[in-house]
Amino acid sequence: MTPIVHHVTHPLVQHKLTLMRQKDRSTNSFRRLLHELSMLMAYEVTREMPTSMIEIETPLATMRSPVIDGKKTVFVAVMRAGDGFLDGMLEVVPGARVGHIGLYRDPKTLVAVEYYFKMPQDMHERDAIVLDPMLATGNSAVAAVERLKETRPKSIRFVCLLAAPEGLRNFQAHHPDVPVYTAAIDERLDEHGYILPGLGDAGDRIFGTK
Ligand SMILES: O=P(O)(O)OC[C@H]1O[C@H](OP(=O)(O)OP(=O)(O)O)[C@H](O)[C@@H]1O
Ligand SMILES: O=c1cc[nH]c(=O)[nH]1
């Protein structure tokens, strides 16, 4: 299976990401930009969403026209930073269900440690879209998708803002069947596993911790 990475190069996405990377940006502004970016990323990741035809009446005629069944989509936020993606995605697909996976990265070993897992019922009928702004070593993304696969969703996609080449390789080695949507592929990881040039610690910047 050929692993797929969708690099979203739309100028609006790139512009907003540049603003988010700036170190002096306020928490408020960072969060606002993430919200806007999540709506733009939602547009990309739902591009192949299945539609069905319904009959409707326009003021002039009846016609058959396509609709989506938003309830079949589940957004899976990887806490905490993935929560920052949720509101914007739900604005675009308001009927979607939401799952949460709580993971933190052990700062010494960089291993992902799970502390929470909650998914909607009937996952086998749903298309899952996993949300986490950062794919650094890839350990969190690999663990999140591994755990999610236990629930047997119909399909899985992974959305982030920044990915490191090392993390993409790790993810694709474990989950070649899961396409990744990212706004940037950065240079490399630093000695603490942070993405360079990156944007720092996404969770801390979204929630104003630290
Ligand atoms: O690819 P990795 O090396 O695993 O790093 C990426 C993970 O690190 C961040 O979470 P963090 O552990 O900081 O938790 P937080 O969202 O609660 O801050 C980020 O949101 C990812 O989940
Ligand atoms: O650069 C990084 C790496 C992991 N987690 C983050 O929030 N940022």
Ligand SMILES: [Mg+2]
């Ligand atoms: Mg963090």
